[in-house]
Amino acid sequence: MTDSNAKSTTPRSGRFKLVLIMLVFLAPIVAAGILTLSGWQPQGKGNGQPIVPQRSVADVRVDAGGKPWAWRDSEPRLTLVALPGPGCAERCVQTLALMRNARIVLNRNADRLRLLYIGAPPVAAGSDAVMTDYVVGTDPADAFAEFRPREADSVAAVLVESNATALAWYPAGFDPNGLRKDLQKVIR
Structure with a gap:
């Protein structure tokens, strides 16, 4: 049935x-x-300018405290390279402090971002307190010359991935809040 x-x-x-x-x-x-x-x-809403074409900085030698800077660290960490213009003074130090604060806002992920300052250390008042979070280095080949600002008392930044690829450039006068937002997107 x-x-x-x-x-x-x-x-x-x-x-x-x-x-x-x-x-x-x-x-x-x-x-x-x-x-x-x-x-x-797709076009993201990043605040930095993308570096096109992307390039590796693995071969760029930066002397940091008498030792070469290890772009590829023992654990995956990004590097924010601060590039001061001539005569880094008060305004430059304020921007460096805001860049440092952007790292602090990452909370438990703050260790995943290293701060590298390439150039003559600033001598403005209060710079000693700000520079304690930065590793100061020199770039003998001036490999970051195209990203370094020409204006006095200014600073630019380059964000470098843990595999030594330069990702984004923040020219002089960039918005530190935009940098903070970008870092929070990239570092989770």
Whole structure:
């Protein structure tokens, strides 16, 4: 006896459902492939200027306290490189303090960001307290010259990934709050 209320599934309807399920999972992959091939790249809302093309700074020798700076550290940590303009004074030190505060705001993740200052240490009042969080170094080859500001009493920054890739540049006059937001996105 057959139950008239029982639904019969034919092989044809089963295959149709299988194809629909496959299409649901395949559609985003196909869409991403088409967008990539067309050259579209998502534009993030980062506050720094992307360094295009990205470049490795692994070969850049920075003397930090008599030792070469290890771009690739023993654990994955980013490096925020502070590049002062000529005569780093009061305004420059204020920006350095805000950069340091952006690191402090990371709370338990603050250890995942290193602060490197490349240049002559500032001599303005209060600079000693700010510079305790920075490693002061020199760049004999001046590899960061294109990112260093030309204006007096200013500072720029370059964010370097743990694999020694320079990611973003923050030119002189950048918004330290924007830097803080970017750091909170990148370091979690």
